[in-house]
Amino acid sequence: MHKKWLTAAAAVATVGLLAACSTPSEAPSDEPVTITYQVWAGTQTPAMQEIVDAFEEENPNITVELQELPWPQYWSTLQTSAAGGTAPDAFWMLAQQIKPYAEGKQLLDITDAIEAEGVDLANYPQAVLDLYDQGDGAIYGLPKDFDTNAIWYNKALFDAAGVDYPTDSWTWEDFRTAAKELTNAEAGVWGVAAPIDYQGGYYNSIFQAGGQVISDDGKTAELDTPEAIAGIKFWTDLMADGSSPTLQQLSDTEAETQFEQGKIAMYLSGAYWALKLYDNAEIRPNIDVAPLPIGEQRATVTSGIANVGYVGTKHPDEVAKFLIFASGETAANIQAKAGAVLPAFKGTEQTWMDAMPEFTNLQVFIDAIEYAVPLPVQGNAAEWQGLQTEFLTPAWNGQESVEDAARKYTEAIDKVLAEG
Amino acid sequence: MSSSVVKPVRQVRRRTGFAARTDWWAYAMIAPAFIGLAALYLWPFLSTFLKSFMNVPVFGPGEFNGVDNYTKLIGDDAFWRALGNTALYTGIVLLGIPLAIVFAALIQQVSRGRAVYRVLFFLPVVTLPVAIGMVWRFILNGDFGLLNWVFSLVGIPGQYWVADDRFTIYAFAVVGIWMGLGVNLIILGAGLQNIPVELYEASSLDGANRVRQFFSITLPLLSPTIFFVTVLTTISALQMFDLVFIMLGSVNNTAIDGSKTIVYLFYEAAFVQFKQGFAATIAIVLLVIIMAVTALQFRLQKKWVIYD
Structure with missing residues (x-):
């Protein structure tokens, strides 16, 4: 009895196997x-x-x-x-x-x-x-x-401060001046948000100043070159002017949220915020976008x-x-x-722009491709990018010179890059 | 060969065979538990221990590098800062235990609705950590937080409690105490119920007041439970990770570097920097610290814990 059952079971199993084997060869794509x-x-x-x-x-x-x-x-x-x-x-x-x-x-x-x-x-x-x-x-x-990155700005805050909207020929100096004029500490309004942000922030200005983050061979950091330091100073100057909430305020309530709350006039960031800002009916009519200001040259990082x-x-x-x-x-x-x-x-860019008809200047993100540079991601990028808060915070807070902070951060990145 | 030689051998063999068979059954019976233990605890521990002496990429095999990870860890300022933060956090969270004892004793006095109080205190334990993080971030917000508003009423200047690394550890500790209170209350409450009522009756006949009773009866008889709660609280405080994660909101928080705990360093090494060997080293060092602290507590308990 037992043996018979076993044989039968084995037979069934074999047939099943054969069937399983033959299926893919007959019709591989329909499975x-x-x-x-x-x-x-x-x-x-x-x-x-x-x-x-x-x-x-x-x-x-x-x-x-x-x-x-x-x-x-x-x-x-x-x-x-x-x-x-x-x-x-x-x-x-x-x-x-x-x-x-x-x-x-x-x-x-x-x-x-x-x-x-x-x-x-x-x-x-x-x-x-x-x-x-x-x-x-x-x-x-x-x-x-x-x-790519651009300046998201709040027209209502510009109007209130009587400042002209950003243009595509704005220089760093124009930007800094406007940020100062837009700031109204009593009303809790700041001209700009200047967090320690690599992608929407200081990488762009480093390239605009003619510097770069990582050397061409990908083996060393170049944040301590005069150009890169100038690019970082673009941000620390805004901080020193008092044109931005402090890092602590930006930690408690992130820059993007404060921008949506109408407390920040200019927020430098990517095209990826477009839909979120567009969906915010309250702030939508006030929002517009302009190209990043020009340093020694135009530049934005892209990813x-x-x-x-x-x-x-x-x-x-x-x-x-x-x-x-x-x-x-x-x-x-x-x-x-x-x-x-x-x-x-x-x-497909036009279709994207047409999806948000009330934002009429989204073209700036597409025009920016011409002068876009790839986001620096050499080596164990997640690790060395993660060190930015530790090394750059003292420079942002004015406790350390940008030169010193940049030099220390460069050494730390070099160490990570050397590990491969 | 003569049969007289064979016989005893056979007997011996049968005896060992029988003995082996009973052993086999015994092993078979504990096998499910042992296999589970080995697969889920023993093996991960051994593997972590080995990895702590290796350089391990995320994917693929690693290679031994001796005590490099350990020397690197000891030479790392971030480690000592994290150790200091963890110790400070643990120290403050332990202050939650006297608080829990007082609350447990007070709830014990309540004749009706005791369960309601226990549930209320227990709620944080069963609440989603992310929700807790959001609520406390709101309370502790530097610009429009509830706490700073209350402080402003009495003229105390507000602070950026979760964005300034001079304060973050204290903020974590307050939330840590609040979150741990529920569990401690339940355990201590159970301990209180084991204290015979006759002792209180007898002592009040002798003229002891409530305060005297608390210090002369409640505390000594509760001491084994207090010890148990202390050991548990210490271990979980030394392993604190989630509060850093949920209360600072993001890694862009400017206070993050001054607020890391040991387990946060471990997380960062393993999952952000892809250094599994180094992460394993942190885990082993933390294990040693926890074992040492616990052993010390067991040594000290002889001085203050009273068993019946």
Whole structure:
């Protein structure tokens, strides 16, 4: 009896195995497949869901599960899940985070898929592609969006102080003067917010002054050059003038929030705030945007989120297909229409601007591509960027000269870069 | 071979075989517990211990680098600052225990609705930490916080409690005490209920007042519970991490460098800087500190804890 049952069971199992083996070779692309797509939570989620829906419609056999994580946990969760072999199949990546993942061979190489699908890389801003280029000949992902920086300003506060709106020919001096004139301590209004912010802040002015953050060979920091110091002084001068809330005030209530509360006249930041500001009906009519002021030259740093895949995925072909789609033209148009973010795919900028018709000068973000430089992300960028508060706070508070602070910070970055 | 030689051997063999079989059963019975323990506690501990002597990238194998991590940690100013912060925080949070004892004794006096008070004090324990962080950030905000407003009424100048590293540790400690009060109250309350009522009755016949009773009966008989609560509070205070994270709001907070605790350093090394070996070293050093402090507490308890 026992033996018979066993034989029967074995037979069934064998047939099952054979069936399982034969299916993929017959129709590999029709097998239902589920992949996961992880993003951090924010205003972009509805647009991401729309992109997922559009992709599923085109590929009925592939189901994409959109997963949201809060920003503070995003990187630690991703890192742990990748090390444990359970990372999501597709996920958002930032240029300052990609290096350990690429070096650790955790990312899916989609170079072949890009070639097979005939993706033209010329459709993406070169500066952003360069950010994700790990120098190993592989393409791990395509940018889904990009950002440049500009001056967001509150027209009502300019009117109240009788100051002319920023123009595209504003110099640093014009900016500093206006910030001073706009400040009204009694009313709790400041001309500008000057937090220690690399992406929206002092990196831009360092490049505007003709300096750079990291040397061309990527091995040393150059924050202690006269040009870079001038770029940092742009910010510490604003602080010394009293044109900005103190760092403590900006820690308690972040610059962006204070700007939305109508307490700050000028806030230097990226295109990624557009939708949030537009959605704030109370402040929307007062908001406009102008190019960053000119130092020795025009400059803004640029970066963007890339869609990348996990090397351990069970469905590499489907994931590659999804990644290309999610950074492609259809997806770009969905993002643009939602106004979620400035899409990286060229030719969809107008749609993005049209999504927020009351903001009439969004073109400045697109014009800025001409003079944009890639965000410096050499080496273990997350680590050395994380040291900025420690080293630069004394300079911002006026307790230490910018020269001294910049020199110490440069030495600290050099140490991190030397560790590789 | 003669049978007379074989026999005893066989007997011995059977006996060991039988003995081994009973052993086997015993091991089998504890295996589920042991495997769980080994997989969830022993292995992570061993692996952390080994990693503390290694340079470990996020992905892939690491390589041994001797005591480099330890020398680097000891030479790191940030570590000593974090140690100081952690010690200060722990010291202040321990002041919450006398507070908890007083509250527990007061609640014990309440004849009706005792449970209501316990629930009220316990609420912070079951509240979402992020929500707690948001509420306290609002209370402690330098520009329009509730605390500074109250202070302004009595003429005390306001401060940036969660944005100035001269004050952040104290702010954490206040919230830490507030969060820990509920659990301590429950444990101490249970301890109070174990004290025989007859002792109070007898002492009041002898003319002892409430205060005298508290110091002569309640405190001594509660001392084992107080000791237990002290050990638990110390350990969890030494491991404090979440308050830094939720009360400073973001890593851009200008007070962050003066406010880090040991576990925050660990988090930063492991998850921001991708240095797992160095992070493991921090974890091991903290473990040693906690063991030393706990051992010291057990040594000292002989002087003040009274068991029946």
